[in-house]
Every structure is written in structure tokens, then in C-alpha cells.
Amino acid sequence: MRTAYSVETVRNAERELMARLPEGALMQRAAAGLAAACAEVLGRVAGRVYGSRVVLLVGSGDNGGDALYAGARLARRGAGVTAVLLAPERAHGGGLAALRRAGGRTLDAGAASAAVTERIARADLVLDGIVGIGGIGGKGGLRKEAVPLADAAARSRAAVVAVDLPSGVDADTGRVPGDVVRADLTVTFGAHKPGLLIDPAREYAGSVRLVDIGLPLPREGAELEALQHADVARLLPVPTAESDKYRRGVVGIAAGSARYPGAAVLAVAGALRGGAGAVRYVGPAGDAVIARFPETLVSDRGPQRAGRVQAWVVGPGAGDDAATVAQVLAAEVPVLIDADGLRLAEADAVRARRAPTLMTPHAGEAAALLGVARAEVEGDRLASVRELAARYGATVLLKGSTTLVASARGGPVRVNATGTSWLATAGSGDVLSGLAGSLLAAGLSAVDAGSAGAYLHGLAGRFAAQGAPAGAHDVAEAIPRAWRDVRGE
Numbered sequence: 001m002r003t004a005y006s007v008e009t010v011r012n013a014e015r016e017l018m019a020r021l022p023e024g025a026l027m028q029r030a031a032a033g034l035a036a037a038c039a040e041v042l043g044r045v046a047g048r049v050y051g052s053r054v055v056l057l058v059g060s061g062d063n064g065g066d067a068l069y070a071g072a073r074l075a076r077r078g079a080g081v082t083a084v085l086l087a088p089e090r091a092h093g094g095g096l097a098a099l100r101r102a103g104g105r106t107l108d109a110g111a112a113s114a115a116v117t118e119r120i121a122r123a124d125l126v127l128d129g130i131v132g133i134g135g136i137g138g139k140g141g142l143r144k145e146a147v148p149l150a151d152a153a154a155r156s157r158a159a160v161v162a163v164d165l166p167s168g169v170d171a172d173t174g175r176v177p178g179d180v181v182r183a184d185l186t187v188t189f190g191a192h193k194p195g196l197l198i199d200p201a202r203e204y205a206g207s208v209r210l211v212d213i214g215l216p217l218p219r220e221g222a223e224l225e226a227l228q229h230a231d232v233a234r235l236l237p238v239p240t241a242e243s244d245k246y247r248r249g250v251v252g253i254a255a256g257s258a259r260y261p262g263a264a265v266l267a268v269a270g271a272l273r274g275g276a277g278a279v280r281y282v283g284p285a286g287d288a289v290i291a292r293f294p295e296t297l298v299s300d301r302g303p304q305r306a307g308r309v310q311a312w313v314v315g316p317g318a319g320d321d322a323a324t325v326a327q328v329l330a331a332e333v334p335v336l337i338d339a340d341g342l343r344l345a346e347a348d349a350v351r352a353r354r355a356p357t358l359m360t361p362h363a364g365e366a367a368a369l370l371g372v373a374r375a376e377v378e379g380d381r382l383a384s385v386r387e388l389a390a391r392y393g394a395t396v397l398l399k400g401s402t403t404l405v406a407s408a409r410g411g412p413v414r415v416n417a418t419g420t421s422w423l424a425t426a427g428s429g430d431v432l433s434g435l436a437g438s439l440l441a442a443g444l445s446a447v448d449a450g451s452a453g454a455y456l457h458g459l460a461g462r463f464a465a466q467g468a469p470a471g472a473h474d475v476a477e478a479i480p481r482a483w484r485d486v487r488g489e
Contacts, residue, residue, distance in 0.1 A: 003192065004224035005192070005193070005194075005221065005222055011133070017216060026213060028069060031066050032073070034066055034211065035073035037161065038070060038187075041161060041185060049077045051079070054071060056082070056083040057084050057126065059086050060086070062132060067083070069098055071102075071127065072095070075103050081103075081105070082105045083107070086130065117148075127161050128153070130146050130150075130181065133165065141180075146168075150180065162186040166181045169201035170195055172193070174194060174198030175200070176201055176204065180204050189210075190211075190212070190213045227416065232486050236483065237249070250278045251276045251309060252303065252306060253279060253281045253313050254303050254325075255433075256289075256317045257318055257321065260316075260318075261284070263285075263317025263339070265293070267316045267431070268289050269434060269477075270436075270476055271435065273483075274453070276439075279297065280298075281296050282306045310442075314329075314337055315340050315345075315433070319340060329345060329353060335353070336433055336437040338429060338430070339365075342368075342369060351393045358437075360429070363381075363400060366385075381400065385406040394446075395407050397454060402416065403454040405450040405451050414450070414451040417458070418458030419461050422461060422465035422469060423475065431475050
């Protein structure tokens with residue numbers, strides 16, 4: 001499992017470690033890892049380090065020092081290294097001396113703008129050390145004097161490597177409130193920062209490499225958790241020799257309408273592949289569901305008389321059927337609320353529930369629930385998902401290119417990035433709701449069901465698309481492949 005820590009936690013760990021190390025040792029560790037990563041990139045883009053052209057964008061903070069020391073290491077290997085200094089009088093003295101001893105050159109960003117632009121245009125690699133978690137980059141937004149450098153790097157053919165995080169993003173929230181450097185690779189030190197894992201900032205980080213510098217991070221206190229294959233494999237329900245369809249869990253699906261029967265079919269499709277032993281369907285699309293999935297247990301008697309279930313999914317394609325949503329919310333089993341169910345559910349009824357509740361809005365639905373503009377949710381997804389979870393007393397899965405799962409009890413937010421942009425297709429969310437609801441019925445907690453469901457759904461989207469358009473039914477069909485991939489089968 002990958003974890004991400006706040007700037008404050010990382011800074012405290014750095015201070016604790018530096019108190020035990022010789023002066024400058026921690027920066028040298030970071031620079032060594034950074035230089036090794038840059039050398040690998042140069043091997044790909046220029047064929048070798050020797051004779052390659054490297055430009056360092058150097059601010060006045062520790063990130064600038066990391067960049068200078070890493071540049072010195074590259075210069076000693078034969079690279080032509082030029083450091084562009086945004087504040088020459090405040091550049092890291094030790095790093096600057098090391099670069100010059102290694103044969104590197106320096107330019108004043110303000111006094112030699114034409115020369116700077118030319119150097120960046122001809123570079124094989126640009127190293128972004130403008131600001132980091134302790135400066136403007138940690139809080140978001142580049143200063144105006146740094147914007148031309150970011151623009152020049154974007155226009156060049158150089159590979160752009162960011163030091164710790166791309167300058168301009170907010171390290172703690174993932175917000176991008178202004179101009180920002182767009183990196184191909186971010187080399188981060190000691191711990192992931194939340195902004196590297198959450199959109200919109202994640203889009204600017206490129207690939208992320210973590211360099212272990214020995215930070216004494218607390219076991220508790222992470223801001224984010226990102227599950228990996230092994231973590232999800234441990235969560236997935238696997239039947240035993242004594243299992244039957246009822247012991248494995250029965251999930252109820254209350255979805256669909258005369259206008260949207262397909263939503264019911266897709267939610268059932270996700271549920272049938274989600275690990276529960278049986279699926280009960282309640283709603284007006286019973287004929288369509290049976291025609292596609294004859295193994296479904298169909299009832300036309302409403303949720304309260306449909307038979308025993310271990311969890312309900314309500315809302316996909318429900319139209320204006322508020323009565324069915326209210327009946328499901330009254331059930332004393334876990335409930336997943338999606339799509340129209342989010343609009344129809346009474347907030348007080350959600351908060352009054354004693355059994356677990358999992359809400360699965362996209363940004364537009366989250367904005368409506370919070371009473372804010374969609375742009376506000378998209379600009380600060382971490383704060384939005386936490387606010388929704390606290391306000392409704394529910395676990396909230398906020399859909400998007402990175403999916404966030406927050407518990408009403410607080411603690412680390414789960415983040416998932418297994419998906420693909422091809423999942424932005426009608427009905428994809430219906431499949432996810434059925435899949436996660438089935439995991440709820442199989443006994444997973446709301447946080448685990450949402451996290452594992454999003455992980456499998458994202459993988460299934462990748463397998464279904466493989467670089468080409470795919471429909472929601474293709475995603476459902478690919479869930480077994482994603483399940484086997486996670487379990488290594």
C-alpha cells in the first residue's frame with residue numbers, strides 16, 4: 001500500500017532525521033536518488049548521460065539545492081549542465097559551489113532571458129527545482145517570474161523532471177490554482193505527497209518515483225492510502241468448500257425505470273461479477289434483466305418484500321422513484337446509493353441509518369449535494385469528499401480520473417488511479433455500483449468495498465478498452481479478468 005503524508009508531517013520527520021545526521025547528508029541522499037533517476041531518463045531520450053544537455057530551473061529553497069547537487073553529479077558524468085537561477089543571491093550555496101566545481105554553468109533568469117529560453121529549447125532534460133513543499137509550490141501557484149520558464153519547458157522537446165513535486169501545485173490538496181510546471185517524471189523524497197496522487201495536480205506530475213531517504217514517518221497519520229494488487233487481493237471474497245450462494249452474500253439491486261432499463265441491466269452485470277452469491281433485482285426492468293441474466297432473482301414486490309439480502313444498491317436509472325429509495329434506506333443492511341438515488345435520498349434519512357452507507361457521486365452530483373459549483377468540487381476533490389462524508393455520516397466514493405473514498409469516521413482517504421479515460425462512457429458508473437454493492441453483500445466494509453470496487457472497475461476498464469473505445473457492458477465483461485489479475489491467477 002502506498003501512503004501519502006501532509007507537508008507538516010514530512011517536515012517534522014525531516015527535522016527529526018536531520019538532527020541525527022551530519023549537516024547536508026539528507027540533501028545528498030535526495031540528490032543521489034534524483035541524479036540516478038535523471039540519468040535513466042537521459043539514457044532514454046539522449047542515449048547516454050555523457051554529452052547530453054541538462055537545464056536546472058533553480059529556486060531559493062531546498063528543492064533548488066537538490067537540483068544543484070543532482071546537476072553536479074550529472075556534470076561529473078559528462079553532461080553539459082546549466083543552472084538557471086531565479087534568485088541568484090539566495091541560491092543554495094553548497095549546491096551552487098558543487099555544480100561549478102563539476103563544470104556546470106549558471107545563468108540569471110532575469111538578466112539573460114533570451115539565453116535561458118534558448119538553453120531550455122535545446123535541452124534533453126529540464127529539472128524543475130523552482131519550489132517545493134516548503135515554498136510557493138507547496139501552497140500552489142507559480143510566481144510570475146517563474147511562469148516563462150515553465151512555458152519554455154512545456155514548448156521544448158526536453159523531458160521534464162520535477163524535484164519532489166511539480167512547481168505550482170498544492171502539495172497537501174492536489175489543487176492547481178495557477179500556472180504550474182508539467183512534468184514527465186516527478187522524483188519525490190521520503191513519502192508521497194497528497195498532491196501527487198489526486199487530480200488535478202496528479203495530471204501534472206507524470207510518472208512518480210519515490211526515493212527512500214530514511215524519514216521516520218509515523219505509522220498513523222497518513223493523509224491518503226493507495227491500494228495495490230496485494231492489498232486488493234487480500235480483500236476479495238473467495239468461497240470455501242462450505243460456501244453456498246446465501247453464505248456468499250445476496251445483493252439487492254433497486255434500479256432502472258421505463259426510461260432507463262439499461263441502468264438496471266448494467267448494475268446487475270456488475271453485481272453478478274462482484275463476489276456475492278446471488279443477485280436480487282427489484283424494479284420495472286425485470287424483463288430486460290432476465291433476458292440478459294437469467295440467473296438473477298427478480299421480484300416485482302418492492303424492496304421490503306423482495307427476500308433477504310445482505311446489501312442493497314439503489315438509484316441507477318431510478319428516475320423519480322423516491323418511494324423505492326426511501327424503502328431501501330430504511331433497510332438494516334449496508335446500502336450503496338448512486339445516480340438518481342443521490343438526488344432522491346433524504347439527507348436526514350441517510351444520516352439516521354445505523355448500517356453502513358456508501359454514496360458514489362461524480363463531481364456534478366457531489367456539487368449538488370454540497371450546494372456548490374461543480375468547478376469547486378473538481379478543484380479541491382480531497383476537501384469535497386471529506387466534507388460529503390462528514391455531512392452525510394456515510395462513506396463517500398467520489399468518482400473521477402482518480403477515485404477518492406472517504407469514511408465518515410475520518411482517517412486516511414483512499415485514492416485509486418487504476419482507471420482510464422475510456423471509462424468516461426454511459427453506464428460505466430452503473431457497473432461500478434453493482435460491483436461495489438456485491439462486495440458489500442459479501443461482507444466488506446463500506447471503505448473496502450468502495451476501494452476494491454473502484455480498483456477492479458478501473459482495471460476492467462483498461463482491459464476492456466486497450467486503447468480503443470469500450471462500452472459499459474465491455475467493462476462488466478472484463479471484471480473477471482481484472483479479478484484474476486489482482487489475485488495473480
